[in-house]
Amino acid sequence: MRVTVVRAGGVAGMVLTTTVDAADLDDARTETLRSLVAGCSFRERSGPVAPALRDGFSYEVTVDADDGSQQGVRFAQGTAPEGMHALLRFVDDEPAGRRETGR
Structure with a gap:
């Protein structure tokens, strides 16, 4: 399983992509x-996926399952679907996560 979170926006308009692959984690x-x-x-x-807040963020979360299936969702800051905050925290805090920045 691999989870990719793309966070875009904010004051600087940056795009941060973080990927956590279960293959890189302990059990x-x-x-x-x-x-x-x-x-x-x-x-x-x-509703809109663009940030409703000035300098807010938009998110795209994609999960690639081990069986090859994929699921994903896009949302604006403040409109996260159920359970998403905990997943975002895990991905952001995971030391094994791969991070890329861009504009």
């Missing part, structure tokens, strides 16, 4: 990642 962290993904809603919400 306990892999189980935590799987549990967090299972607790998330990946249904698209109606």
